[in-house]
Amino acid sequence: MCLAVPARVIAVEEGGANARVELGGLERSVSLALVEGVKVGDYLLIHVGFAINTIDPEEARRTLALFAEAGMLEP
């Protein structure tokens, strides 16, 4: 139920109330009522047609590096 999926912003619609995003190869419009400062190229988390947050790519890279690091530990 709390499923939210990442989607890339293709365009911010006039007035800034909605954005066009790419979601699994399809384009759709999502509400920006719950987020601020969204730019083209940002990744948003989409839940029931609303962007609920932006995804921080730098933090994502850091988490992936931690996965790799955990796996390299000698038992």
Place this chain on the structure above:
Amino acid sequence: MSGLKFIDEFRDPALAQGLAAAIAAEVEPGRDYRIMEFCGGHTHAIQRHGVQRLLPENVRYIHGPGCPVCVLPGARIDAAIHLAETHGAILCSYADLLRVPGASRRALGQCRDVRTLYSPEEVLSIARDNPEREVVFIAIGFETTTPPTAVLVKQAQAQGLSNLSILCNHVLTPAAMTAILDDEDSAIDAILGPSHVSAIIGVAPYRPIVERFRTPIVIAGFEPLDVMQATLMAIRQLNAACAEVENQYTRVVDEQGNRRAQALVDEVFELRETFEWRGLGWLPGSALRLREEYAEFDAERRFDIPSFESREPNSCECPAILRGRKQPHECRLFGHGCTPETPLGACMVSSEGACAAAWSYGP
């Protein structure tokens, strides 16, 4: 691989093997680690990606109540059916809800005019297109789903829609976690905190729970590798006899959460004194209702709804399963009258529930 950024790389099988090895190296033999993943989305990820099978036998996931469809009591379904039958209301909700039976054993899907929503904003056009009918949005969900409902209520007010109302069933994660841990028989060593609830509420609301019960909470991302890393973090805390709130899902969750969403929710909703949860009973301060300023959009104030009883089935073990004391197959009803097709208890109601997951994927 589906080629989806921020999804594929968090499902990488080689990294999963590495994390599994790190967990195996970390666990102390002879000690049990009972870790509740609170959120139904995590339950789904664990089952679908076979995460449990990658872990040592003494690390066991306990599936939590974090599925709003599962914990909605039958009385609320019957209240919605009443609105359809007595007031001819068009009922609108998310697809997950439609086959859930009320205490009357009837489901919303059997009502004459039920609309399935992708987004709550669709309710606005349904109300505009049917000015002579009452349109009721059955709002369900944890903190993730509440802000979109708040936006809908404000838009309905701005557009002067007088035939639209909300049957509000929005519930609160920290209250449910507290109810589960506040039980001397609770058998939970650590909790994996929900991803997208935390995207809204942040890290801070979990601190009082950890301080009170000395149970570690690790906020985990939605993908299987996130769940595994959060599990490793929880095991490390337990081995070190620590109890802290940690945040694994840093790419989305921060300390304060989404303040804009929180402000909207606070503007539109207020705390209910108490609310009934299927499987957990009546929990104080565990749900929201519309504020007085938005009373005209509140179906419970707008209509005279009789009080329905929820009547949980006798011998249903959901309360014990939700607290980690029993497993689904230990319930007498499991597979004997209670199946995903004919659910009796909360944990069988949606595919995210503990019993439905055990039924579909095995224990």
